[in-house]
Amino acid sequence: MKIAMLGAGNAGCAVAADLTMHGHEVTLIKTSHAMHDDNFNFLLENQGKMTLNEFGEIKSANIHKVTRDVSEIRGAEVVIIYIQTNFHEQLIERIAPYLEDGQILLINPGYLSTAYVLKHCADKDIIVAEAESSFIDGRIMEPGLFKVTFRNVRNPIGIFPSSRREEAIAKLDQLGERLVYLDSVVEAALHNPNMIVHTVGSVMSIPRIEYSKGEFCLYHEAYTRNNPCTWMILDALDKEKMDVLGKLNFARIPYVEACKYRNSLDENEDAKEVFLNYAEMPTRAKGPMKVDSRYISEDVPQGLVMLEALGKTLNVATPICTALIEIASAALGRDLRAEGRTPEKLGWDNIHRIMRDCGKEQ
Secondary structure, X not given: OEEEEEOOOHHHHHHHHHHHHOOOEEEEEOOOOOOOXXXXXXXXXOOOEEEEEEOOEEEEEEOOEEEXXXXXXXXXXXXXXXXXXXHHHHHHHHHHHHOOOOOEEEEOOOOOOHHHHHHHOOXXXXXXXXXXXXXXXXXXXXXXXXXXXXXOOOEEEEXXXXXXXXXXXXXXXXXXXXXXXXOOHHHHHHOOOHHHXXXXXXXXXXXXXXXXXXXXXXXXXXXXOOOHHHHHHHHHHHHHHHHHHHHOOOOOOOHHHHHHHHHOOOOOOOHHHHHHHHHHOOOOOOEOOOOOOHHHHOXXXXXXXXHHHHHHHHOOOOHHXXXXXXXXXXXXXXXXXXXXXXXXXXXXXXXXXXXXHOOOOO
């Protein structure tokens, strides 16, 4: 299958290589000069060779094509967006002229970016899919080498429109990426784990992040069996998320249960233990390295601001969410709500259309 991968960062390169190993013809497209230019230049000079080190198992793939030309999405059966969610709207608007009827646009993760597709690609007959989280965790360790730190056992995906669900599943199942399917892209957006785990752990660790000067590890320090107070904050934010899900008539699935579903096939395991085992893995990468990192500057405005706005619209109280936004904005010295996902930016008509599609219109 022909696949276009928009985004040549850590996850984009890893999944592009993984899909190549599954036998797909992948075009990897770098969408900016913000990061990882050294890795991108290596791929250009070495026939797209990307190596994955997965717990000592070394596998390499030559990605079919490596380019900066976004028009190369033409002809792909599946187009995948794998960039920071802060830049989704700009990229979707940029690629709109090149999207073709019949394509599937998979956004990983989504944070309800389906609304931006409806906003900028209204004339395109495409299917949109949103994923909860990256299929593969890890880091580019040096040009051409990616160290895998975790691979999900299930990857939940929402599909829009629902009328084309079976058509989408038939094609997406060919990717070989352990996909399972949700009732709606809304569930995928609200179960993005980073909205909960990144924001609480990072905002509450701001002094430690500054003091450590690059030696902080969120999962090893913020989330342990000895941090009951941090867990109480996470649980309180998670309850607010579940209150919004419940008001929208979706299942009230806790963060740790959603994590267990992605991380483990053992139905008898305790959900919190699954997360703690994940957090304690020695392969967990250090980070965030600084306060103004994606753990806050992405997941607060793109995740928490969206959650707060939905809560206000639905008359659901979100005091912990609001407090985290306020603290993060104060720490960074800028208004993260002004950068965030609000119903006005996503478009009320687009949100209502998504909710009607899954039968959840209020």
